[in-house]
Amino acid sequence: MLFRLKVLLLLASAAVLGFGGWILGFALSPIELAAPTVEFSIRPGSTLRGATRQIIEAGLSMPEWKFVLLARANGASAQVKAGSYQVSAGVTPLLLVRKITRGEYAQAEILFVEGWNFRQMREALNAHVDLKHDSAGLSEAQIMAKLGAPGVPEGMFFPDTYVFAKGSSDLAVLARARGAMKKQLESAWAGRAPDLPVTDPYQALILASLVEKETGRAGDRAMIAAVFANRLRLRMKLQTDPSVIYGMGERFDGNLRKRDLVTDTPFNTYTRLGLPPHPIAMPGLASLAAVMHPARTDALYFVSRGDGTSQFSRTLVEHNRAVAKYQMPGARRPAGR
Secondary structure, rough: HHHHHHHHHHHHHHHHHHHHHHHHHHOOOEEEEEEEEEEEEEEOOOOOHHHHHHHOOEEEOOOOOHHOOOOOOOOOOOOOOOOEEEEEOOOHHHHHHHHHHHHOOOEEEEEEEOOOOOOHHHHHHHOOEEEEEOOOOOOHHHHHHHHOOOOOOOOOOOOOEEEEEEOOOOHHHHHHHHHHHHHHHHHHHHHHOOOOOOOOOOHHHHHHHHHHHHHOHHHHHHHHHHHHHHHHHHOOOOOHHHHHHHHHHHHOOOOOOHHHOOOOOOOOOOOOOOOOOOOOOOOOOOHHHHHOOOOOOOOEEEEEOOOOOOEOOOOOOHHHHHHHHHOOOEEEEEEEO
16 A cells, blocks of 8 residues: 555656646747747736737747646736737747736837927827827827826926837826926026026026027037026017027928017017016926026127037127128028027
């Protein structure tokens, strides 16, 4: 009797070891893929078996029952996470189980460029194939309400590259960009110079958007911010072309004319004192820093040299000379004051 029991135990142990070796062999063998890289999605609410079918249908060749058995053996039957995934040649069933239970989603990215306005941001979002376009049918006011930040969206998002899981909502990306701008603005405002002519962070954001649109040259930003700051202190009109252009909207055809400068809009800084009502674009970190720490200068004017740099002047006489030197007849009006 004892001998038979020992035999049964040995047979059972051999069976367990054999099964273990068999499942281990399957778990560590590369899965045959339909292409070098395969993307698949697991739908929300999918069971382990349903998720496995979706994976196989996407182009991963493996026995369904073996993968389900392996996943259950790893305690993963109730831990499958819905989302979009990507696998490459060499992936094994064990790695795949870990990927779909840890939520190691396929990723994509989107770039919001410094100086973009909100319309351009929405165009980029709507054109991105890896985003869920939840904002597509919403108004600007509705989008901001969804983000919990009622108000004008212009300038309220931080320009940067945002990485996200494929299939994410565009509202989630906007929320991250909004949070990033809030954080950067608060940090910049906390470290600002003590004598700025703006009274709150939002005014600083508006001014930074003007600096952003006036130049792409890092070395000129602090000087342009200083010119604007000096003009605000002296109650001089800012006379900045980008703000006028923004106020023109779709009427702007690429050529700023004299009649445009005398046609009043809330954003025409040639006809109105002070800052425009809200930002005209997304300022980057360098423009925020320039506004919080403008250069020390008496300059009140600047004009484009035509090479991406600006000529700064303290007096109108000096400025007129600079305009005569750098502004070519018939050319598009430069950013001169």
